[in-house]
Amino acid sequence: MSREVEVEKGFEEIIEMLRFFSRIRRYSFLDRIGNALNYETVEFALWEAIRTFRSIFDSAKIEKTDDKELRYYIDDGKKILLPRIPDQSQITEFLSLVKQDIGVARRIAIKALSFPYISREE
Numbered sequence: 001m002s003r004e005v006e007v008e009k010g011f012e013e014i015i016e017m018l019r020f021f022s023r024i025r026r027y028s029f030l031d032r033i034g035n036a037l038n039y040e041t042v043e044f045a046l047w048e049a050i051r052t053f054r055s056i057f058d059s060a061k062i063e064k065t066d067d068k069e070l071r072y073y074i075d076d077g078k079k080i081l082l083p084r085i086p087d088q089s090q091i092t093e094f095l096s097l098v099k100q101d102i103g104v105a106r107r108i109a110i111k112a113l114s115f116p117y118i119s120r121e122e
Helices: 003-010 012-023 028-034 039-058 088-100 103-114
Strands: 061-064 069-075 078-081
Touching: 003 088, 012 028, 012 039, 012 088, 012 103, 028 039, 028 103, 039 088, 088 103
Parallel strands: none
Antiparallel strands: 061 069, 069 078
8 A cells, every 4th residue: 555545544534624624615724734844834734724623513503313413514505514523543643644744744635635525415
């Protein structure tokens, strides 16, 4: 398995959160993470992205199905299913890898932008 595939597989929740921001056209987090020249810039941008996403997640519309709750963000009248909040261990691992290789941050940002976001709308 190539390093790029490993990066994608290891950080799906971070990528999905950043894809959400791309979907709602809030590119600042992606831009700052993707263009970062040092670890501190990535760390701060990721912290802000998670903080903003948590606020959106906590105030989202909730629909209950048989065994789970689905949270939606409404954008231009369309319901967008929210991904999970990234797990703490995934964030820690990502930041550790970024500290070793800043290019990882760029690859994550590119993956968040380049893979089509599958919109789950009703």
